[in-house]
Amino acid sequence: MAHDSLLARAREVWLEMAAVPMAFPADGGVDVAVSGRSRLCPPGWVGIVAVGDAAIVTVPADNWAETVRKVLVGLPVEVLTDADRLRAVLPVTEVLGPASLAYLDEGDFQPAGLTVDVVPGDHADLATLLASVTADDADECGLVDITSPAFVVRRGSHVVAAAGYRRWPGLVAHMCVLTKPNQRGRGLARAVASAAAADGLANQLLPQWRARPEPSRRVAQALGFRQLGAQLSIRIGT
Template sequence: MQPRIQSLWTALAGVPTTFGGDVVVSPGSALCPPGWSGVVTIENKAVVTAPTPAAAALLRDALAGLPVPEWTSPEALRARLPVDEFLGPATLAYCSALRPADTSDVSTGSWESLVASPEDAGEAGLDEITSPAFVIRAGRQVVAAAGYRRWPRPEPSRRVARALGFTELGTQLSLRLA
């Protein structure tokens, strides 16, 4: 699973790179907001993007000698870099048993067809997900759907995710240098 996950993150870097720890210049990186630097670690390897050559040089110097797990630590980076703002860190957890579903055949364009009443549709919250939908089918008919919406994952939520089969493989952090 890790090579597939790593290839997804390196594609988001916006320039050719690998999980090896080098800092690459990528003003269009999707690892972070525009103008920011992004760090993603997966199992003690990292991909790091910076918006400018000057930011890349600052990051290279700051990360030199720092253990990879600390590359997404706001405290460790603030001690080494002039940082204006952080987003994260976010825990990256994956479940190999789940695959995004093709929902093109959900006829109404909404999830209301999956529930018994309009009240149930509102309660289910499927129109609020920001992830792909994951579905269970009986033949061609969708009989259950799930997804997620991005939000902070405190430890109780992380325990639930682990109980459902998610494995924490890494972290992500975005930082805006001063």
């Protein structure tokens, strides 16, 4: 089935990012491993990624591995990316996420069908767009890190929406989308994201949409992305 293939590809992405031999348990549940080079989370943090009915967790050092393993192995997979539930069982001091993880199979793609402009990923107009939003919005969208061209919509001479992707390990096109606040709700995010996703698919990449805000998740769903899991990073105190 296409869904099974998409699930398998998504899991392979995160197994590579874990930078240590591990697996999503075939019978569900969680696998915990020590990885000082994990890209599931910032350095020194615990990274948790659930995809489908199983999860993988990386811890930065041996001294936390057994504690985290004992606590998390007994929890349902759907709870592993719930920050409030984890705070009840671990000494969590900081949290990043959770963010939903959605992926696009070419057969599911629902393109927007709107014409957009294409500019280099480091075009000055993108910097102007990023400067027009809050620091949180700029960080969330990831547009500054794209390695693809940028797909943009203009109003007059100004870019008001843009999308692109950063190429990740595992042949992934990690989607990055931003719309100027006063232009939101008009379908512009879907238009530029559609063009970026089409470019990723044309380059034999797996489009990945990681999002926290619900409006962003709705855009992904409209384009045919399937939400397959979630990611959470936690810092544990001593």
